[in-house]
Amino acid sequence: MSKQSVKTYTIGISPLHSSSYNTYRTEIPTSNNNNQIMVPESIPIEKNTLPCMYVIESKPTDQIVEDSQNDAYQIGINETFIIEQTNDEDNFTTNYSTFTHTLTDDPSSDKDRVRVIIRVRPMNNKEYASDKQPQKVLHCVNENSIVFDGGQHSRRFAFDSVFDEASTQEEVFHYSGVKRLVDMAIDGYIATCFAYGQTGSGKTHTMIGAEGASIFRMDKNYRARNLGVVPRSIDYLFQRLRDKTMETSSPYYIRVSYCEIYNEQIRDLIRPGNPDSLQVRGSVEEGFYVENLYHTYIETIDELLTILEEGELNRAMASHKLNETSSRSHAMLSIQIEQDLPEYNDENEQMTRQGKLVFVDLAGSEKVKQSHSKGKQLVETNNINKSLLTLGTCISALSDPSKRAGHIPYRESKLTRLLADSLGGHGIALMIACISPSRICENESLNTLRYANRAKNIENVPIVKTDSKQNVINRLKLEVRKLKDENYQLKKKLGGQPPNNLPTLKNRNYDSGSQTSIRSSASSDLQNTRGPYNGTQTQKIRTHHEILTRENDKLAKQLYQRDQKQGQPNGRRIIVIEEDEPEEEEAYSPRNRQSSKNNTRLPDEELLELVRRPSYLNRYRTERNKNSSGNSSQQRKTTVVRRAT
Numbered sequence: 001m002s003k004q005s006v007k008t009y010t011i012g013i014s015p016l017h018s019s020s021y022n023t024y025r026t027e028i029p030t031s032n033n034n035n036q037i038m039v040p041e042s043i044p045i046e047k048n049t050l051p052c053m054y055v056i057e058s059k060p061t062d063q064i065v066e067d068s069q070n071d072a073y074q075i076g077i078n079e080t081f082i083i084e085q086t087n088d089e090d091n092f093t094t095n096y097s098t099f100t101h102t103l104t105d106d107p108s109s110d111k112d113r114v115r116v117i118i119r120v121r122p123m124n125n126k127e128y129a130s131d132k133q134p135q136k137v138l139h140c141v142n143e144n145s146i147v148f149d150g151g152q153h154s155r156r157f158a159f160d161s162v163f164d165e166a167s168t169q170e171e172v173f174h175y176s177g178v179k180r181l182v183d184m185a186i187d188g189y190i191a192t193c194f195a196y197g198q199t200g201s202g203k204t205h206t207m208i209g210a211e212g213a214s215i216f217r218m219d220k221n222y223r224a225r226n227l228g229v230v231p232r233s234i235d236y237l238f239q240r241l242r243d244k245t246m247e248t249s250s251p252y253y254i255r256v257s258y259c260e261i262y263n264e265q266i267r268d269l270i271r272p273g274n275p276d277s278l279q280v281r282g283s284v285e286e287g288f289y290v291e292n293l294y295h296t297y298i299e300t301i302d303e304l305l306t307i308l309e310e311g312e313l314n315r316a317m318a319s320h321k322l323n324e325t326s327s328r329s330h331a332m333l334s335i336q337i338e339q340d341l342p343e344y345n346d347e348n349e350q351m352t353r354q355g356k357l358v359f360v361d362l363a364g365s366e367k368v369k370q371s372h373s374k375g376k377q378l379v380e381t382n383n384i385n386k387s388l389l390t391l392g393t394c395i396s397a398l399s400d401p402s403k404r405a406g407h408i409p410y411r412e413s414k415l416t417r418l419l420a421d422s423l424g425g426h427g428i429a430l431m432i433a434c435i436s437p438s439r440i441c442e443n444e445s446l447n448t449l450r451y452a453n454r455a456k457n458i459e460n461v462p463i464v465k466t467d468s469k470q471n472v473i474n475r476l477k478l479e480v481r482k483l484k485d486e487n488y489q490l491k492k493k494l495g496g497q498p499p500n501n502l503p504t505l506k507n508r509n510y511d512s513g514s515q516t517s518i519r520s521s522a523s524s525d526l527q528n529t530r531g532p533y534n535g536t537q538t539q540k541i542r543t544h545h546e547i548l549t550r551e552n553d554k555l556a557k558q559l560y561q562r563d564q565k566q567g568q569p570n571g572r573r574i575i576v577i578e579e580d581e582p583e584e585e586e587a588y589s590p591r592n593r594q595s596s597k598n599n600t601r602l603p604d605e606e607l608l609e610l611v612r613r614p615s616y617l618n619r620y621r622t623e624r625n626k627n628s629s630g631n632s633s634q635q636r637k638t639t640v641v642r643r644a645t
């Protein structure tokens, strides 16, 4: 390495060991400051180890060849630091320093690079059983770099964070930078976290939790250890909103949608009975969005987690050689955080801030030769691979400064259209790339690392999304109109009889006993942070919207019950009221969770009675027929039926 243009810094430092490097991690900063280097801010000296001298060289990124000797830290699109260990004791200093780097070329840059983290899952039994030696091709060197040591290639990659096989769900949540996304979504940015990787590489495990959606039925201790990034972020979001509302008089509103892209068709996961394929539309104000996707205001953490759980259960799943519970669709959970800005006093000038937190669990790429997909599964595989290829093409184009100003093929798939703002737009993005360390996955792992390596070069220009309060009101009015029409039609189908006990917010039952709760308590409700119903105009219309949505659910349920009784299912899958969980949560421990498959369905009369009761969480429980065939979205392992309390 040439030492001519080298800036040298002496820092007392001891080599970081893979086994303990999580102790040295620093959280990715929460500010939108793109100029901070990714080297840990303070590097501790271990006792009894000889500190050594490091030479830090700044180089143009395109000249960097990853090598196994030195650490390379990319700090911006065009610049990388090489940190070389010299063991030069003459220059040794005992003071170790906090080291941050400020880019001098554009200190006021509003750009934000896509952050990329790598998670390596442990090898599974099949991989251990494979006769290829040596089995592991990936070695995490420290919290930022990973060495790929394949048959033909050996390369070192540097990322914002690298998590090895031993890393826990808690560590991934804490050090991945996802908290920064939550904070920025609260501040009005569109923040997206997406998981990418080969099939079976651990995306759903990382995003939702061990066992996928079944995690929500496990005992408390198991959940605490194994919940994934999404439920942890939801918990953190509610904590932050509660803290923030103490500081401001203006309340927050949360609006949620959940959809999947399955075979290039968009399906609603909250209301799977909605028309099968929803359309992606584009507008100047909103960018790309899904037309007619069901959005619902929620107030408690339980409601949001129930939506997450139910949405996951409604997702298209299948089993193949590489993964017994393989997601066959890209799932997108969108949590919009609205706040009427308090700064503006003039009603006509009032603005509403609309941050959004989006979680995307991508379907995994797969080689048909390995997964042995046939027939319908083969069609799914082709669609998955095609949309991931388009995503890859977009990432390549966006990460190449010579191409990014040109045509980016977002329009070639629904996935890329919906991710357009997160990648190369005005959002903030975090990519979690999941990989297996096994030699039998070496090509796929190398591809994922390359993919991820390109993604970290993408820059966005994040902007806070605000809209005039009047626009928000107008849009809500339009939705209220639609809901009224739909409710009118439903009432007509029910023979014009008004349903019993139409919901009002006064008799809302804050059911906090859900198994899904991370921490079910009144403190997790946003309702407590808001004023009464007779608030501002937007508050009123949101409440009206919510009441109509609840009425809509109730009417749909009644219609469903009636049609069931008359033996003419109307095709819309609706509520299952679920049986009480056993007293001891241990009943859902992994050891004996098989027994939970012995579902108990309530007699119709009792079911109807329970439906009449306004148990809020049950709004989102969808009908799942254990033996349904032909719809892969219904192939999940368990359908626990729980009684509403």
Ligand SMILES: Nc1ncnc2c1ncn2[C@@H]1O[C@H](COP(=O)(O)OP(=O)(O)OP(=O)(O)O)[C@@H](O)[C@H]1O
Pocket: 120, 121, 122, 197, 198, 199, 200, 201, 202, 203, 204, 205, 206, 210, 211, 323, 325, 326, 327, 328, 362, 363, 364, 365, 434
């Ligand atoms: N970090 C991890 N620790 C322990 N087990 C893991 C880890 N990551 C994944 N697994 C296990 O590996 C298997 C596959 O994981 P998962 O279903 O999350 O993969 P995926 O990438 O979502 O696959 P697909 O794209 O096919 O949906 C699961 O049994 C999961 O529990």
